Amino acid sequence: MNRVVLIGRLTKDPDLQFLPGSGTAVTKFTLAVDRRFKKEGQQEADFIPIVVWNKIAESSANYLTKGKLAGIAGRIQTRNYEAKDGHRVYITEVVADEVQFLEWGDKKQEQQPQKAQQNNNEDYTEVIGEEDDIPF
Template identity: 70%
Template sequence: MNKVVLIGRLTKDPELKFTTTGIAVTTFTLAVNRRYKREGQAEADFIPIVVWGKQAESTANYMKKGKLIGISGRIETRSYEAKDGTRKYVTEVIAEETQFIEWSSKAETEAAIPNDLTYQENEDIPF
């Protein structure tokens, strides 16, 4: 069985690309806190994540550096030959499901809503 479930924060904005056949692929690194701390210092693992298809586009459009996200998927390993001729090995999580836990801060949300659409607490509701 190969199943991974992670919750963590993006270390930078997700990077969206498209394959030659037009399929979206987004990559990012997820900082996942470890359960135990050493001498009061929090420790984290930095895990490379790959998301494909519509989920890739949504992740790139709605998630930003520092936001909390949940990932469910599988671990894959692969290797390739680098430009210098050496063999490189990569281990990454292929996300099969993403959950946006933290979309944006209140300030970002309010800034995105035009003034004429905000509801004032003391206004009468028109229905």
């Protein structure tokens, strides 16, 4: 089973892109997730790259902003490619199929938190090849 559930804050505004040809929406952002235990009194965090597809990608880009709290559910996915200098680059990220808006930005502050779900878990490893082909 490959299932991940995270709660954290966005490190910057989400980046919404549309794939050439298909026009499929893809949003990428990084979630800062606090670790459970503190080391020598200082809080530590992991910075986890998140990728969201289709309608949920558009909703995430519209309603999430830097510093806002969000809940993410999805799967861990790895991919790799050969860089221009010849070395292999490995990428691990979470492909989210659910996004919970736990804090609203100024755009929708008066509304209650909502959950966005994505039914189409598109596997984009076939779409992305060389570093220049990466849509984000």
